Amino acid sequence: MHKLWLIIKREYITRVKTKGFVIGTLIVPLVGVGFTLFIVYLVGHQSSKAMRISIMDNGGGIAPVVASDLQSRQSNGKPQFTVDQLIERPADANAVQKDLRAKINAGTLDGYLVIPADLSQSVELHTKNSGNFSLLGPVSSAVNEGVVEARLNARGVHVDNVRDLVKGPDLQVIKVTKEGESVEKGQTIGIAIALVILLYMSLLMYGIITMRSVLEEKTTRTMEVLISAVTPSQLLAGKILGVAGVAVTQFLIWGATIVLLGSYGVAMAAMGGAGSLLSGIHVPASLMICAVIYFFCGYFLYASMFAAVGAACSSEQDAQQLQWIAMAPLVFTMLIYSVVLNDSSSRLSVILSEVPFFGPVLMPLRVSLQTPPLWQIALSIAILLLSIAIVIFGSAKIYRVGILMYGKRPTLPELVRWLRYS
Amino acid sequence: MDALSLENVTKAYDSVTAVNAVNLRVRQGAVLGLLGPNGAGKTTTIRMVMNILVPDEGSIRVLDKPVSDESRDSIGYLPEERGLYPRMKVRALIIFLAALHGLTEQEADKRAREWLARFDLGDWSEKKMVDLSKGMQQKVQFITAVIHKPPLVILDEPFSGLDPVNAATIKDVMLEMRDQGSTVILSTHRMEQVEKMCDSICLINHGRNVLDGDLRAIKHSYGKNTAHIEFTGSDAFLNHPSIAAINRFGSGVEAKLKPGADPQELLRAAVQSGVEISRFELLEPSLNDIFIEKTTRA
Numbered sequence: 001m002h003k004l005w006l007i008i009k010r011e012y013i014t015r016v017k018t019k020g021f022v023i024g025t026l027i028v029p030l031v032g033v034g035f036t037l038f039i040v041y042l043v044g045h046q047s048s049k050a051m052r053i054s055i056m057d058n059g060g061g062i063a064p065v066v067a068s069d070l071q072s073r074q075s076n077g078k079p080q081f082t083v084d085q086l087i088e089r090p091a092d093a094n095a096v097q098k099d100l101r102a103k104i105n106a107g108t109l110d111g112y113l114v115i116p117a118d119l120s121q122s123v124e125l126h127t128k129n130s131g132n133f134s135l136l137g138p139v140s141s142a143v144n145e146g147v148v149e150a151r152l153n154a155r156g157v158h159v160d161n162v163r164d165l166v167k168g169p170d171l172q173v174i175k176v177t178k179e180g181e182s183v184e185k186g187q188t189i190g191i192a193i194a195l196v197i198l199l200y201m202s203l204l205m206y207g208i209i210t211m212r213s214v215l216e217e218k219t220t221r222t223m224e225v226l227i228s229a230v231t232p233s234q235l236l237a238g239k240i241l242g243v244a245g246v247a248v249t250q251f252l253i254w255g256a257t258i259v260l261l262g263s264y265g266v267a268m269a270a271m272g273g274a275g276s277l278l279s280g281i282h283v284p285a286s287l288m289i290c291a292v293i294y295f296f297c298g299y300f301l302y303a304s305m306f307a308a309v310g311a312a313c314s315s316e317q318d319a320q321q322l323q324w325i326a327m328a329p330l331v332f333t334m335l336i337y338s339v340v341l342n343d344s345s346s347r348l349s350v351i352l353s354e355v356p357f358f359g360p361v362l363m364p365l366r367v368s369l370q371t372p373p374l375w376q377i378a379l380s381i382a383i384l385l386l387s388i389a390i391v392i393f394g395s396a397k398i399y400r401v402g403i404l405m406y407g408k409r410p411t412l413p414e415l416v417r418w419l420r421y422s
Numbered sequence: 423m424d425a426l427s428l429e430n431v432t433k434a435y436d437s438v439t440a441v442n443a444v445n446l447r448v449r450q451g452a453v454l455g456l457l458g459p460n461g462a463g464k465t466t467t468i469r470m471v472m473n474i475l476v477p478d479e480g481s482i483r484v485l486d487k488p489v490s491d492e493s494r495d496s497i498g499y500l501p502e503e504r505g506l507y508p509r510m511k512v513r514a515l516i517i518f519l520a521a522l523h524g525l526t527e528q529e530a531d532k533r534a535r536e537w538l539a540r541f542d543l544g545d546w547s548e549k550k551m552v553d554l555s556k557g558m559q560q561k562v563q564f565i566t567a568v569i570h571k572p573p574l575v576i577l578d579e580p581f582s583g584l585d586p587v588n589a590a591t592i593k594d595v596m597l598e599m600r601d602q603g604s605t606v607i608l609s610t611h612r613m614e615q616v617e618k619m620c621d622s623i624c625l626i627n628h629g630r631n632v633l634d635g636d637l638r639a640i641k642h643s644y645g646k647n648t649a650h651i652e653f654t655g656s657d658a659f660l661n662h663p664s665i666a667a668i669n670r671f672g673s674g675v676e677a678k679l680k681p682g683a684d685p686q687e688l689l690r691a692a693v694q695s696g697v698e699i700s701r702f703e704l705l706e707p708s709l710n711d712i713f714i715e716k717t718t719r720a
Binding site for chain 2: 003006007010014216217220221222224225226227228229230231232404417
């Protein structure tokens, strides 16, 4: 046990001291937070400049309604549009357009709308900045309202405010859970997808770290000395547990960051600041615990496979070619998780989440969407633990044979044969 | 008590029998030369002694106990393929490996400092392995093999790549350990080192031990069958029927005699041929000759 502890300790300390760990642990969340705040800042400031727009109405009668509608739209307390010119029934449409284009190119105008006389044709928005989709919604609904009002006027119906007339009630989705009900603003799907990506990335990253670590001992020939002091199983176990310790450390740091951010978000929301966007994200503690448990189950399952791959190879290149064996089930999970996302309690979702290689990602996903029956969680953990035992047993055999094999990369049948060596 | 004994040990990989019914006894306090051509099965044998591989047949005993995971702590091993964690600091690395062999960290630290000082590596203790020269790395690796004072030390080509000063230090350490009762197994292709250092040898070829025992006794059993001759003049006399093989050197020849041949007859023939003989000496065969004979005849 003492030897195992020494190996875990060395693995942990050398990993934690690397630049990669410091960057991965500290810089990544900082960059993430910085990026989020930057986006929040951009969203807050970008629309402060109103779009200068002109309207050319070939049929006439619609432009004033559209103009007053656009001018009434605000974002962050500032007007979103200023209307420059209203041109109704122009004598020479082409000349007017040419003139407007010149203004856009001169920078005194941001865009102009062309409303055709025949409303079965499309309305055109001419602008330099054609990629700014945030303007499309307001412009489109303003035009829509202008057209509706014009048509109503034509039928002798006079209305003061078309927007109030045509506006239907919002549809609000409310998520029902055992704990009660909460308004769904897309955060369930957001959290679910973030969870899937986080679990997938972490499993892959820590699996590859384990593989590299084994490979390093092999390529540097340190292995020869190590196994003169400890058994291959001690070495394998020490490696996997040492890297697991690194994962725990990283998660604790990240967890603390999230908690700090969450309280920052709440504080900002109370003041009505830009950070209020963050306060909408609330991850239940039960989900976090579940994700951590499944991460470690998945880690032990995948890391031992990655360790076996590392042991079987003699070079980084070989390992890159052979690592698909360990990666394939994980990548496959990413191809099928949408099945669970669409209906997390369908029979297929239940079956897929019970498969040990998919469970570590799919079961937390199910939990995040809709709490599955407890027996399904218990069963999947039992299946996972059993699979971990079997996979570690097999990996240890491949590891034991592989660590002293140099030369050509083994094929899959050869690896299977190694399993039978005593 | 035998430091190491192998009885009828056999190990096969798939179709190749790497080690075939090898028997070997090494008494405590001996220096044994483990010899054999490349691919003869030496490394497989060593790995079975280390309990890294398990023999298919036969039994191995280390210090009179069946080989086990615990017996690793009684063995120090310098593998032929050198290498240690390149990014670990020298002293930390030595302490780590010594602790793996059962030393406490304080004791390991104390001994690491002593050894580093002895090998002139004191200034390098806090440097990373990768910053050391190849020779220095080799010295560090040697330290890791002997720091836990193992009763059995297995050294695979310990002198390769070392300058004469460092080689002499390592030789001194080996003999010191022997004098303190440790058993040293030296695996090498350098026959002159074996002749200087070893009390006994074990020669493995094609997975079998073809020759083993006390080095002097083995050489003696071949008799003085080699004539070292230095002369000036025609070498026509070397066609003499008593000569089995000739090995020419710059200053003379070594003539290996046929079994039962009389060296005096050769000397007479040489004198009669008219050459001027400055040296005629009868020798036991060198270990080199024995090695070549034993490994090429099969």
